[in-house]
Amino acid sequence: EFISPENMRDFSSLYKKLSESDEPLHRMDDFFGMGAAWVAYRHDDVAMILKDHRFVKNMKHLASKGQNTASPTVQSLLQRFISMPNMVTVDPPDHTRLRRLASKAFTPRMIEELRPRIQQIADELLDAVQAQGKMDIVEDYAYPLPIKVISEMLGVPAADHIRFREWTKTISNSTLDPSKLVEVESALESFMDYIRSLLEEKRKQPCNDVISSLIQAYDEGDQFTENEIISTVWLLITAGHETTVHLITNGTLALMQHPEQMKQLRNDPSLLPSAVEEMLRYAGPVLFGMRIAGEDLILHGQEVCKGEVVVVSVAAAHLEASKFENAEAFNITREENDHLAFGKGIHFCLGAPLARLEGQIAFGTLLRKFPNLRLAVEPEQLVFKQNSMRALESLPVEF
């Protein structure tokens, strides 16, 4: 239900459905093969659960308790993710140690220094399609921009982008479909092998890039395992581009569907920061988050047992009338915008400053270069992917 095509198209209907009930906590019989789960969707609850250390991330708390009824296929995939420790899949103290490993490269100051290069990439991508008068935002702009940026930061050769695009596609499109498990496992395996050999090369020839600094941290002490370094690189590559693709795509669609606001933004680029925040709220890539109850607890009078899944519906929280004025409307000048698109608490998105900068440059450049930007198909023809994100297959535009 969470990712049905209807709900992808119209999130307010899902939220309305949830809010029609007085129950702040819903019970789902099954959450993607992991057994029964709780769903929280009110803004305060979502924020509280994301911040509260009683709700943990490490899947071992789910798999080892014998309480979950996960199917063998899902269990095998869970085991695979448990065996890939990085900051987003673990809890303190490991989380603190692994986040520190990568955080130096993502400070707002480091990110601001990337501005001229990101601008250059955006210009080049749009110049390449200018003469043809049309493009697919996903293929020609939203995908290549962040992948180039994160690859250059990490020190990944440009020629390899195509390979990890395929792997990422297989992994994110199929994780929710048990029949595709073999494909997912083999894509993950190839991805890991690729990173392993990349690390070998970097060890021989270190450069001024993030991967070289991770290897240095690994070699300098016994604080990290090789597996942790590999999984961290994998996380940075995937987290560093997948979501931003959808921010750029969904944001462009929202602008085209609100021509007045597109015009306003084109005329006043100082609105870019608040426009990006509104895109993250109104059409943010991440629909929901997941935690596991680390202990037995009572939530809104319900007994939540240790090891049970708790899903937080970020997309629904973004439509809450008491938190957002005229919540169902897209408003690029919105002032109060406490959205949860980057999460909350200790796992708050490490790449948020980068994603924001990429978004602001991507929209600013698109509007400046293409004053006639418009959708090239009927809105009903747009297809949302069936994965855990609000993600369009393609977005054909003319200009």
Ligand code: HEM
């Ligand atoms: C974590 C969203 C872009 C790296 C997260 C989380 C969210 C999120 C919701 C929290 C996950 C949780 O609590 O379970 C987004 C969105 C993006 C974006 C919407 C783009 C619009 C990026 C970029 C990077 C990045 C560009 C760059 C590498 C990370 C990392 C974490 C993370 C490393 C894990 C942080 C931790 O667990 O401590 N992101 N992200 N993200 N994100 Fe992003």
